[in-house]
Amino acid sequence: MIVYGSVVSPFVRKLLGYLGEKGIDFELKGVGIGDPDPGFQAASPLGKMPAMDDDGFLLADSSAIIHYLEAKHPEPPLIPADPQARGRTIWWEEFGDTIFAACSGKMFFNRIVAPKFLGREGDLDAAAQAEAEELPRLLDYLEGAIPASGFLVGGGLTLADLAVASPLVNFRHCGTVLDPARHPRIAEWSEAILSRPSLAPWIAKEDRMMAKLSG
Numbered sequence: 531m532i533v534y535g536s537v538v539s540p541f542v543r544k545l546l547g548y549l550g551e552k553g554i555d556f557e558l559k560g561v562g563i564g565d566p567d568p569g570f571q572a573a574s575p576l577g578k579m580p581a582m583d584d585d586g587f588l589l590a591d592s593s594a595i596i597h598y599l600e601a602k603h604p605e606p607p608l609i610p611a612d613p614q615a616r617g618r619t620i621w622w623e624e625f626g627d628t629i630f631a632a633c634s635g636k637m638f639f640n641r642i643v644a645p646k647f648l649g650r651e652g653d654l655d656a657a658a659q660a661e662a663e664e665l666p667r668l669l670d671y672l673e674g675a676i677p678a679s680g681f682l683v684g685g686g687l688t689l690a691d692l693a694v695a696s697p698l699v700n701f702r703h704c705g706t707v708l709d710p711a712r713h714p715r716i717a718e719w720s721e722a723i724l725s726r727p728s729l730a731p732w733i734a735k736e737d738r739m740m741a742k743l744s745g
């Protein structure tokens with residue numbers, strides 16, 4: 531199976547963590563925004579990452595890919611079968627993808643992607659506004675919602691943890707530092723999720739990329 535995408539995308543990172551946790555073999559084909567790679571173009575009709583080619587079955591969108599893979603490889607389950615746990619997991623995936631990653635995207639795109647990858651100026655006011663006005667409310671919500679179990683849903687890792695922890699890496703690339711006094715649970719939970727073997731090597735790789743960009 532081929533996965534198309536860049537390790538700095540929160541949606542690609544979520545998928546990479548998921549694949550690692552499942553033990554599914556894959557090859558990551560690195561592509562950037564607007565990449566002309568014909569395999570990527572064929573797999574992603576709107577040119578967004580991630581996309582995949584599983585023996586000729588083409589699919590784009592991290593959620594579509596993960597839900598396809600969960601049906602194909604049910605063990606170990608990362609989307610719980612219990613109705614309430616499943617509902618909560620999908621809520622968190624939605625929060626991670628469309629709320630948290632949207633906020634991180636405004637900062638990451640305008641401060642890093644536009645100037646460093648696309649060679650144009652980003653909208654720094656939009657980035658500053660997202661950081662000052664959107665992010666604190668989202669972090670406060672998350673802080674109050676992390677259960678004592680150390681996982682967002684139930685007693686073990688689910689897609690929820692991967693989806694919500696992933697954008698935190700982009701906030702970090704933008705220089706956002708979590709205040710352990712205000713958000714101690716996020717600090718502890720995210721450290722545990724992001725240091726899992728399914729994610730840590732990818733994050734180390736992107737940290738090296740980011741260091742080169744700013745060096």
Ligand SMILES: N[C@@H](CCC(=O)N[C@@H](CS)C(=O)NCC(=O)O)C(=O)O
Pocket residue numbers: 539540541563564576577578579580590591592593627
């Ligand atoms: N809902 C999609 C979002 C994918 C997405 O927006 N990816 C961004 C990179 S983080 C992208 O490819 N942007 C390029 C574009 O919008 O043209 C998913 O979960 O895969």
